[in-house]
Structure formats: structure tokens, C-alpha cells
Amino acid sequence: xxxRDFFAALGGGIAVLLAEDAGAQxxxxxxxxxxxxxxxxxxxxxxxxxxxxxxxGKVDVxxxxxxxxxAAVAEELRVPVASVRFIMGDTALTPFDGATAGSGTTPNMxxxxxxxxxxxxxxLLDLAAQKWNVDRSSISxxxxxxxxxxxxxxxxELTQGQKLIKTISSDVPLTPATEWKVAGTSVPKVAxxxxxxxxxxxxxxTRRPGMLYGKILYPPQFGxxxxxxxxxxxxxxxxxxxVHEILASPRGAFGSDVVGVAAPDSExxxxxxxxxxxxxxxxATQPSxxxxxxxxxxxxxxxxxxxxxxxxxxxAYLAHVPLEPRAAVAEWNEGKLTVWTGTQSPFGVRRELMExxxxxxxxxxxIMPDTGSGYGGKHQGDAALEAAILAKAAGRPVQRNWxxxxxMTWAYFRPGAVIEVAGKANPDGAIxxxxxxxxxxxxxxxxxxxxxxxxxxxxxxxxxxxxQGSYRCLAATANNFVRETxxxxxxxxxxxxxxxxxxxxASNDDRLRxxxxxxxxxxxxxNRKKTxxxxxxMAAGFEKGGHVATCAEISVTNGEVKVLRVVEAFxxxxxxxxxxxxxxxxGAISMGLGGALFEHVEFxxxxxxxxxxxxxxxxxxxDMPAIESxxxxxxxxxxxxxxxxxxxxIAPAVGNAILDATGQPVRSLPMAPQGLVRSAPGTV
Amino acid sequence: xxNIRELDVNGTRRRIDADxxxxxxxxxxxxxxLTGTKYGCGEGQCAACTVLIDGQPARSCITKVGAVAGKRVxxxxxxxxxxxxxxxxxxxxxxxxxxxxxxxxxxxxxAVALLRANPNPSDAEIVSGMNGHICRCGTYxxxxxxxxxxxxxxxxx
Numbered sequence: 001x002x003x004r005d006f007f008a009a010l011g012g013g014i015a016v017l018l019a020e021d022a023g024a025q026x027x028x029x030x031x032x033x034x035x036x037x038x039x040x041x042x043x044x045x046x047x048x049x050x051x052x053x054x055x056x057g058k059v060d061v062x063x064x065x066x067x068x069x070x071a072a073v074a075e076e077l078r079v080p081v082a083s084v085r086f087i088m089g090d091t092a093l094t095p096f097d098g099a100t101a102g103s104g105t106t107p108n109m110x111x112x113x114x115x116x117x118x119x120x121x122x123x124l125l126d127l128a129a130q131k132w133n134v135d136r137s138s139i140s141x142x143x144x145x146x147x148x149x150x151x152x153x154x155x156x157e158l159t160q161g162q163k164l165i166k167t168i169s170s171d172v173p174l175t176p177a178t179e180w181k182v183a184g185t186s187v188p189k190v191a192x193x194x195x196x197x198x199x200x201x202x203x204x205x206t207r208r209p210g211m212l213y214g215k216i217l218y219p220p221q222f223g224x225x226x227x228x229x230x231x232x233x234x235x236x237x238x239x240x241x242x243v244h245e246i247l248a249s250p251r252g253a254f255g256s257d258v259v260g261v262a263a264p265d266s267e268x269x270x271x272x273x274x275x276x277x278x279x280x281x282x283x284a285t286q287p288s289x290x291x292x293x294x295x296x297x298x299x300x301x302x303x304x305x306x307x308x309x310x311x312x313x314x315x316a317y318l319a320h321v322p323l324e325p326r327a328a329v330a331e332w333n334e335g336k337l338t339v340w341t342g343t344q345s346p347f348g349v350r351r352e353l354m355e356x357x358x359x360x361x362x363x364x365x366x367i368m369p370d371t372g373s374g375y376g377g378k379h380q381g382d383a384a385l386e387a388a389i390l391a392k393a394a395g396r397p398v399q400r401n402w403x404x405x406x407x408m409t410w411a412y413f414r415p416g417a418v419i420e421v422a423g424k425a426n427p428d429g430a431i432x433x434x435x436x437x438x439x440x441x442x443x444x445x446x447x448x449x450x451x452x453x454x455x456x457x458x459x460x461x462x463x464x465x466x467x468q469g470s471y472r473c474l475a476a477t478a479n480n481f482v483r484e485t486x487x488x489x490x491x492x493x494x495x496x497x498x499x500x501x502x503x504x505x506a507s508n509d510d511r512l513r514x515x516x517x518x519x520x521x522x523x524x525x526x527n528r529k530k531t532x533x534x535x536x537x538m539a540a541g542f543e544k545g546g547h548v549a550t551c552a553e554i555s556v557t558n559g560e561v562k563v564l565r566v567v568e569a570f571x572x573x574x575x576x577x578x579x580x581x582x583x584x585x586x587g588a589i590s591m592g593l594g595g596a597l598f599e600h601v602e603f604x605x606x607x608x609x610x611x612x613x614x615x616x617x618x619x620x621x622x623d624m625p626a627i628e629s630x631x632x633x634x635x636x637x638x639x640x641x642x643x644x645x646x647x648x649x650i651a652p653a654v655g656n657a658i659l660d661a662t663g664q665p666v667r668s669l670p671m672a673p674q675g676l677v678r679s680a681p682g683t684v
Numbered sequence: 685x686x687n688i689r690e691l692d693v694n695g696t697r698r699r700i701d702a703d704x705x706x707x708x709x710x711x712x713x714x715x716x717x718l719t720g721t722k723y724g725c726g727e728g729q730c731a732a733c734t735v736l737i738d739g740q741p742a743r744s745c746i747t748k749v750g751a752v753a754g755k756r757v758x759x760x761x762x763x764x765x766x767x768x769x770x771x772x773x774x775x776x777x778x779x780x781x782x783x784x785x786x787x788x789x790x791x792x793x794x795a796v797a798l799l800r801a802n803p804n805p806s807d808a809e810i811v812s813g814m815n816g817h818i819c820r821c822g823t824y825x826x827x828x829x830x831x832x833x834x835x836x837x838x839x840x841x
Contacts, residue, residue, distance in 0.1 A: 062784025062821050188777065195785035196773040196792060198720020198760030205719035213714070265714050267706050323724050323732055323786040323820045372722070372786030373820055404725040579780050583823060587783055590822025613729035613818065621811045624824045 013047040013156070014123055015165045016116045043095060044073065044116040046124075050144065050156035052077060052084045054113055057097025058105045059089035059344060060191075061322075061374035063643040064580045065105045067190045069113050071577065075183040076117035076175060079144040079155075081190065089346040089368030099345040099379060101470060103544035103641025106576060110639060114183075115172040123166060127158040177574035177635035184635075186579035191370060202372050203342035204327035208397035211329065212241070212262040214390040215269040216400070217276050218410060221606035222253035222466075223283030229259060230277040239264040240272040243393040251385075252467060253606075254410070260386060262394040266401070287465045288604035289316070289416075296418045296439040299463040305437045307456070310420035311486070313667045315441060315478040316600035317466055318414040319610070321618055324372020325407035330387035331397040336363045341384040342371035349381030353388055375591070376470035376644075377411060408611045413601055414471035415464060417441030419482040425490040429504040436483065440464060442475030445543050445648065448483055449512055450505035466603065472588070473644040476543040477595060477651060481669055484539035484652030488659055498538055498656065499525050506540070511571055511634075515549040516540050518630045519569035523551035530660075533557060534564075537656025539649045545640025546572040550589075550649030552625070554657040559675035561597060563625040563654055571632035572640040578631060581642050585629040588646035594619045596651035598673045688749050693718065694762025704750025708742075709733045711749045712759060720760035720789045724818070731817040734790035735759050741797040760789035763796070771837035772796050772830070779830035783821035791817050795831045804835045 044054045054073050060066040066086055074081045087093050089100075097109075121141055128146040129136040131153070139148040146153050177184060194200035219226070231242040241262045250256040259276065263269035287295040293314045297304045328341035337357065343349045346366040353364045371378065387400035402410070417440045424433040434455040438446055443459040459475075471477075491501035499520050506512045520526070520538065528536045533556050540549040553565040570585050598617045602610040610616040651669060658676065659665050666676070691698050693716060702711045712718040712735070721744055724732030728743040735744045736758040763770045772795050775781075782788045791814070798805060798813040805813065810828050819827065 062782075062786075064783065186780075189780065189782070189785075191785070192777045192780075192782070193769075195782055195788050196760075196769065196776050197764050198718075198789045200785065201719065202722075202786060204723065205713075207717060207719070265706070266710055267703075321820055323730065323784070323818065324722070371784065373784040375820075401723070404727070583780055583783060583826065586825055587822035590824060591820070612727060613725045614727055618818055618820060619822065619824075620818060621815045621824050621828070624811075627825055 011048065012161045012163050013045060013159050014120050015043060015045045016119045016123070017043045017165065017167045018112050018116045019167055044113070044120055046120055046155050046159070048156045048159055048161065050154045052079055052155075053087060054084060054116070055087045055094045056109055056113065057089060057094045057347060058109050059100045059346065059368045060370040061100065061342075061344060061378065062372070063105070063584065064189055064577065065100070066370060067187055067580065068106065068110060068576050070190050071182050071187045072110050072113045073117045075180055076114045077121050078141045081182065081187055083144055090365070091346050091350045091367075092365040096347055099348060101344055101376065101379070103546070103644045106639050106641040107545055110576065111174065114174050115168060118172050118174055119166060119168045123164060124155055124158055128153065131158060131160075184575060186577055189580070201369055202324055202327070203329070203340055203369050204324055204372070204401045206329040206340040206369070206399065208329055208331050211397040211399055212264060212394055213266040213269045214260055214262045214387060214398040214400040215266070215273045216258065216260040216386050217273050217278060218406065219255055220280055221283055222286065223255065223606055224280040225255055226257040226259065227279040227281045233277065234261060234272040234275040237263070237268065237272050237275065239268065241394045242272070242276070243390055245389055245393075258386070258389055260390050262390045262396070262398050283606050286606045289600070289602045292416055292465060293418045295465065296416070296462045300439055300460040301462065302460070304439070304460070305420060305458065307420070307422060307435050307437075309422045310435065310437070311422060311667065313419040313421070313482045315417040315419065315481070315669045317416040317468070318471065318595050318599050319408050319601055319616060320375045320377030320411065320414070320471060321408065321613075321616070322373040322375060322377055325402040325404055326378065326383040326411065327399070327401040328383040328387040329397060329399045330384065330391040332392055336365070337388055338365045338367065339384045339388060340367045340369060341381065341387075342374070343368055343378050343381060343384070344374045344376070345379045348379060349384050352381040352385060356385055357388070375472045376474070379469060380412070382410065404613060405611045408616060409608045412467040412469035415441045415468040415475065417475065417478050419478060421482055421486045423486060423490055425494050425496075425501070427494055429494065429496050429501055431490065431505050438475060438479060441478045444474040445476035445479040445541060449509055449540075449542055450502070451508045452505070466601070472591065472647050473543055476541070476644075476648050477592065478669065480539065480541040480648040481651040481655060484541065485655040485659070485665060488537070488656040489665055502538070502540055509542075511547045512540055512542060514632060515547045515569040515571050518632060519549035519551050519567050522569070522628060522630050523567040525551060533661060535657035535659070535661025537653045537658070537660055539652035539656060541648050543645045543648055546570060546642060546645030548645050548649045550653040552650065552653040552657045554654060554661060556658065556661045556676065559672070561654070561658060561672045561676060563593060563623075565626045566650065566653070567628045567630065568646060568649060569630040569632060570642070570646050571634055572642050572645065573637035574635045574639045575631055575633040576639050581631055582629045584642045585646040586627050588644075589627055589650050590619050590624065592647040592650035593623060593654070595669060596654050596671060598670045600670050600673055686750075688753050691716070691749070691752065691757060692755065693757045694759060702749050704748060706749050707745055708735070708747040708749045708752055708757070709744040712744060718759050718761050722786055722789055724787070729818070730787070731794060732787050732790040734793045734817070736793055736797060739797070739800065741794050758793070760793060763792065770796065772799065772834045775830040775834035776827070778833060779826045781823050781826035781830040783823055787817060787819045791819065791827055795827070795834065799831065799835055805831065
């Protein structure tokens with residue numbers, strides 16, 4: 001459905017469209033049935049029945065954006081949370097959105113939705129004033145009703161069958177954080193009941209009439225090419241349809257051949273794929289997880305850095321391991337394609353499908369049900385494309401849910417890296433020299449937040465043998481790990497306490513100092529007592545608009561590292577939902593612990609050997625320390641996202657605690673895949 | 685292999701026609717449309733697929749449907765009959781013990797079984813009892829809190 005058709009179908013009521021760029025719009029000028037702007041970022045509709053529906057291209061992968069955005073509408077429109085419905089990530093119904101990424105929903109979409117709701121509230125005030133012929137200032141709006149003296153009316157009654165559409169710019173005034181009544185409180189997860197009863201339909205739970213289950217035959221090795229295929233045994237299985245499509249250009253390491261099956265159930269599909277007899281031409285030699293670090297440096301654009309005294313760190317590739325692997329259902333209807341899939345980029349997936357099938361925008365609809373997590377790992381449309389190819393050939397809807405092994409082999413990974421650092425601290429604690437090089441991982445948090453004159457920091461593009469992509473906080477986890485653990489080595493070199501050393505060098509950043517002090521105070525840093533085999537460490541940083549400081553206490557027993565206690569202070573402006581923010585902070589610490597201590601992708605010869613949960617360790621209950629979060633609520637600052645930044649402190653805090661306990665710095669992530677003793681980094 | 689014709693799920697005898705070698709998980713999800721039970725790993729490592737079989741927690745992704753003929757299977761859909769939430773479900777909501785919620789069905793059934801065997805578990809007993817369950821979003825501390833809150837409120841189902 002085109003947007004204009006959608007609005008035609010909406011019927012009476014109020015629609016508010018928020019244009020992202022006021023300059024390109026007839027800013028603030030209302031109209032009825034006016035032209036649809038092309039750069040609308042959000043919209044909101046109040047029906048004649050009073051039902052409030054808001055629309056955004058953003059999606060919820062567990063970060064609770066559905067709840068925070070719903071609270072934004074409730075706050076500005078003065079309606080109960082339960083009366084707001086949110087349509088998210090549906091390319092036919094919601095405004096275009098680039099992607100749910102970079103902790104962008106809270107700083108960008110959240111104020112937009114609030115502006116749309118605030119405008120609708122003002123329109124309702126105008127309508128009520130007109131209807132009752134009273135002064136606007138005598139009308140109050142609360143609990144979904146307008147009231148003035150003896151007059152009272154629900155929102156639907158006020159619109160009186162009219163269809164009012166208003167396009168607004170981004171300068172609409174908002175309720176200040178100090179006056180929030182719903183926003184800023186711990187509104188419970190809006191889909192919570194559906195989740196605890198098993199009623200919520202994740203993408204992999206999508207069911208369509210006549211639906212088949214699809215599976216794809218992947219190469220045995222990245223880049224191997226199909227030499228021959230005998231599909232007769234697979235086709236002999238009742239109900240099985242075999243598909244073989246050759247693409248005009250190869251789909252990365254998947255190659256040019258899409259070979260798959262559609263079957264009545266998933267196990268028959270698996271049997272049918274196993275019955276395909278394929279021969280493969282092997283790919284050229286590829287680096288392995290043990291020699292990839294020298295490969296990064298050898299292939300650096302412009303050659304590697306040549307600074308003197310650089311110390312080398314290695315960072316392993318990580319798998320996102322969303323508990324729901326990639327999943328999609330595709331359905332064709334009279335040449336039009338609808339796909340339900342778990343993605344952080346529904347519009348990006350639509351683009352992939354449009355390009356592959358050479359279809360116009362209005363012929364492809366991508367719907368994103370709230371999904372079983374993403375962590376930056378679900379931007380591409382691989383499962384959607386596979387489902388659509390199979391469905392087209394089978395003539396029926398097809399579900400294509402990846403297995404865990406497929407998810408941990410064919411998805412993309414958090415980049416591995418080589419990082420080199422050198423520095424020098426003056427006797428008074430000031431950092432005098434700083435040089436920092438990141439190979440492959442990226443430039444997020446490359447620059448030190450500390451005051452260092454003439455810092456030299458560089459990101460080196462190189463080649464990656466594995467498909468790689470975004471992850472919570474991108475390269476900031478790697479860069480913060482190296483910077484913050486090396487900070488402690490510098491502090492040691494001049495005999496200074498890590499807390500004092502950080503505060504001295506963070507003199508130019510009050511927000512960073514505030515979280516460092518808050519974490520240290522709650523942790524009891526000043527009064528920590530050194531005992532044998534125990535260590536204490538701290539780390540700090542900022543990213544994606546958030547400031548974080550983390551303190552950790554660990555024990556080391558025969559090389560085994562146990563994280564006992566973690567205190568993390570976090571500040572991301574005005575807090576939108578305290579309980580959900582704490583949940584994000586705790587979750588980020590948990591996930592960060594995996595990459596800090598043991599998670600790492602193992603590969604050789606174009607194959608991933610860490611392709612199952614029995615071969616790739618993720619944090620479990622028994623790995624959890626006691627966690628305390630300290631939230632600094634800055635109601636004077638705009639709200640920033642919180643899904644990413646809280647992950648960057650834990651690895652360096654634990655690394656510094658290991659240094660404290662053992663006297664030995666750890667210069668690789670993970671730090672203790674089989675305990676500290678055997679954690680020597682790969683050769684560089 | 686012989687086909688299984690009937691399954692006792694959530695107190696109801698359901699007619700099916702499934703190869704006995706198929707997994708209970710795929711039969712629940714694909715034949716009976718009980719999608720609250722989740723696939724996470726296919727090797728019994730994450731417990732997202734946990735169901736109760738004759739009251740005992742089991743990984744439905746590695747349980748053959750032929751092995752449960754004649755036994756009582758309870759899935760997450762059977763835990764709140766007539767919309768009345770089980771105390772463990774209530775406790776998960778109260779503690780905000782989820783983010784994406786994909787592990788939640790299995791977590792709740794694992795917790796129900798744990799509390800039935802041990803109505804007032806210690807932290808350490810919860811950790812050892814639940815350690816087979818993965819929450820990749822890392823809500824473990826909240827799940828522990830929820831299980832404590834639900835403790836002593838009965839383990840019906």
C-alpha cells in the first residue's frame with residue numbers, strides 16, 4: 001500500500017506527519033489532504049473512535065523501543081499507555097527509516113514521536129475551543145479526554161468526521177523532562193504479557209496458509225563453487241520441491257548458486273537437502289583464526305604503522321548469537337511479495353528484494369515482528385531473499401528459518417582486530433604521548449576521551465577473511481579495552497592510583513568524571529582491600545551519547561578468572577525508563593563478559609568450527625557477577641540511547657582487575673578462553 | 685518408523701500424524717501451531733525449547749515425538765489456563781526479567797519445574813538449576829529475582 005492510499009484508507013480523525021527537515025517542508029502549515037512529504041520521519045493518527053496509532057520504521061529487537069516510544073505518545077498526548085498502538089517496521093505502513101542502529105531510536109525517533117503527539121494534542125485543543133466556543137486556555141487534556149468547565153469530550157468526538165492532516169517541522173516544543181509524568185518512569189514492557197504466555201509471534205513463528213518450510217544447501221566452505229548437482233534423490237521425497245537458481249553475480253561467500261528445497265515440514269526439508277548430491281570446487285586458501293592477525297597487518301591499506309615502542313593487542317571475531325536465528329516467511333500474491341522477517345533494516349531488506357526480483361517499491365512489503373534480538377547482527381536480508389526465491393518457485397508461502405549452525409556460520413561477525421598502542425605519562429600524571437592504531441575493527445571510540453595533546457590515532461582499513469558487520473558499539477569495545485587497560489599500565493608506570501590518574505586526565509569532560517566518581521563511590525574504590533588472588537579494576541569511556549564507568553572485582557584461581565562484583569555508572573541524558581535502562585546496563589555487562597573472557601570465533605580453511613553453542617561459549621547464570629548499576633539522570637540533557645555504550649566498560653575493568661591480581665597485563669580478547677595460562681594471543 | 689497419531693498437550697488430546705522420529709519441537713510448532721516453544725540451538729544447549737513432560741523439564745529439540753506418546757506434555761501455552769497467569773509468569777513480568785523475550789518460554793517452564801522440586805531455592809540452587817538456559821540479552825539477575833519472588837507461591841501446572 002502506498003502512503004497516500006494508506007491515508008485515504010484511514011478515514012476520519014487527525015493525522016500528524018513529522019517532517020525531519022523543516023526547511024524542505026512548508027513548515028508548520030496545516031492542511032487537509034495536502035501533499036505527502038517525502039521525508040516524513042514519523043506519523044501519528046487519532047481515529048474517530050479515539051484510538052491512537054503511531055507509526056515508525058524503527059523496530060524492537062528487545063531493547064524495548066516499543067515501550068519507550070509508546071510512553072512518548074502517552075506523555076505528550078496525555079493518554080493512558082494502554083490506549084496507544086504502535087506500528088513498527090512495516091514498509092507498507094510506516095515511514096521510511098534507514099535502520100534501527102547506532103543507539104539512534106532514543107535520540108532521533110523518540111523526540112519525533114513526541115513532537116507528533118504534542119502537535120495532535122494542540123490540534124485537539126483547537127478543535128475543543130471551536131466546538132465549545134471557549135477560550136483555549138480553559139481546556140485541559142488528560143486521560144484521553146478534553147475538558148473545559150462542564151464540557152468534556154473524547155478525542156474521537158472532537159474530530160466530528162473531519163479528516164485533518166497536519167505536517168509539522170521539528171521545532172515543536174516538547175514537555176520538559178522535569179515535568180514528565182509517564183516518560184521518565186518505569187513503564188512496563190508493553191508486550192510483556194504476550195511474551196510470558198508464549199503468544200507473541202516472532203518472525204520464526206509466522207504461519208501462512210499452505211506454508212512450506214525451506215532450507216538451502218550452502219557450500220561446505222566460504223567461496224566454494226558448485227561443480228555439479230544431482231537433485232533426483234531429493235526430488236523423490238514426497239512433497240519436496242527442489243529449486244536451483246543461478247544469480248547474475250555471486251552472493252558473497254554463498255556463491256552464485258542458490259540451491260534449496262521447500263517441504264511440508266522442516267525435518268523433511270533437512271532430509272531433502274541432505275539428499276542433494278553436490279560436488280564443489282574448493283576456494284583459494286584462506287587465513288585462519290590463529291594467523292588472521294598478521295593477515296590484518298600485511299593487508300593494511302597504505303602499509304602498517306611504524307611507530308616505535310608500540311604494544312600489540314589482538315581482538316577475536318565474535319558471533320552475535322541472537323537466540324532467534326535469522327528467520328523469514330515469504331508470500332507471493334499476483335506478482336507482489338510480502339516478507340515477514342527479523343531485521344534491524346526492514347527498508348534495507350526491501351531494497352535487497354526489489355533489486356533481486358527487479359520489482360518496484362510498491363510490489364515488495366517487508367514486515368518486522370518484534371524479534372528475538374539483534375545486537376547489531378540482523379541488518380542483512382539473507383533469510384528473506386532465500387524465502388522469497390523458494391516461495392516464488394514453489395508457488396506457496398515458504399518459511400526459511402536458519403539453524404543455529406547456519407546462524408553462526410553464514411551471518412556476519414563482529415570484526416577481529418589488531419590494535420597497537422604506545423604512550424607516556426609524566427610524573428604528575430598528565431599523559432604526555434599517545435599513539436593508537438586499530439587494524440580492521442573500526443574507528444568507534446578510536447579517539448581517547450582524555451586530554452592528550454598531539455594524540456596520534458588511526459584506523460587502518462584492511463582485508464577480512466570473514467564477513468563482518470555491526471555489533472553492539474562496533475569497534476568501541478575493542479578500542480576501549482585497549483585504551484583503558486593501557487591507561488592502567490601508564491598509571492602503574494608512575495605509581496599513581498587508576499582512579500586519580502583517570503580523573504586527572506579527564507579534566508576536560510565533566511560527564512566522564514561524573515560517572516567515574518559515581519562508580520568508584522558505589523564500588524568503594526577508595527576502601528578496597530587487596531587480598532591474595534583478588535584484583536580490582538576500573539574503566540571508563542563514552543560512545544553513542546552515553547558515558548560509562550565500570551568497576552570490577554575478580555578472583556584468579558589456577559588461571560581461572562571469576563568476576564565477582566561489578567558496579568557500573570551510566571549517564572545518557574534524561575532517563576527515559578529507569579527499569580528498562582537498568583536492564584540494558586545489566587544485559588550489556590553480561591554480554592560484554594562473554595567477549596571479555598571467553599567468546600571467540602574459530603575458523604580455518606573457509607570453515608567456522610565454533611558453529612554451535614556447544615562449541616562457542618556464551619555467558620550463563622553461573623558466569624554472572626553481582627551487578628549494581630548507578631544511573632545518573634541528567635534531566636537537563638537530551639536522552640541518548642543505551643543499548644550499546646554500557647557494553648564497553650566491562651572488558652577493560654576486568655582486564656585491569658587481572659593486572660591488579662597477577663601483575664601481568666592481558667593483551668588479547670578474549671582474555672581467558674581456557675583460563676589465563678593458555679590465553680596467549682595469536683601471532684602477529 | 686511408525687507414525688504417532690495422538691499427543692496429550694496442555695490437558696487436551698490432539699490428533700497428529702507425525703513420523704515418530706521427528707522432534708517434539710517441530711511437531712508442536714509446525715503441526716499443532718504451538719509456537720510459544722522456541723528453537724534456539726537444536727542440540728539441547730540453550731533450553732529455549734523447554735517443555736514439561738509428565739511434570740519434568742525436557743528439551744523438546746532433542747526429544748523424539750515417539751518418546752512422548754501417552755505422556756502429558758505442557759507447553760508455555762498451557763501454563764495460564766483461561767488467562768490466569770502462573771505465579772512464575774507474574775514474577776517474570778514484575779521483575780522485567782526479559783528483553784527480547786525469546787528465551788522466556790523456556791525459562792519460565794524451567795523455573796516452574798525447579799520450584800516444584802525445590803520450593804525455596806537459594807541463589808546457588810537457582811544458578812545450578814537454571815544454568816542450562818541461555819538468555820543472550822543477559823537478564824540473568826532479573827530471572828533469579830523473579831524465581832525468588834515466585835518461590836513459595838505454588839508450582840501448579
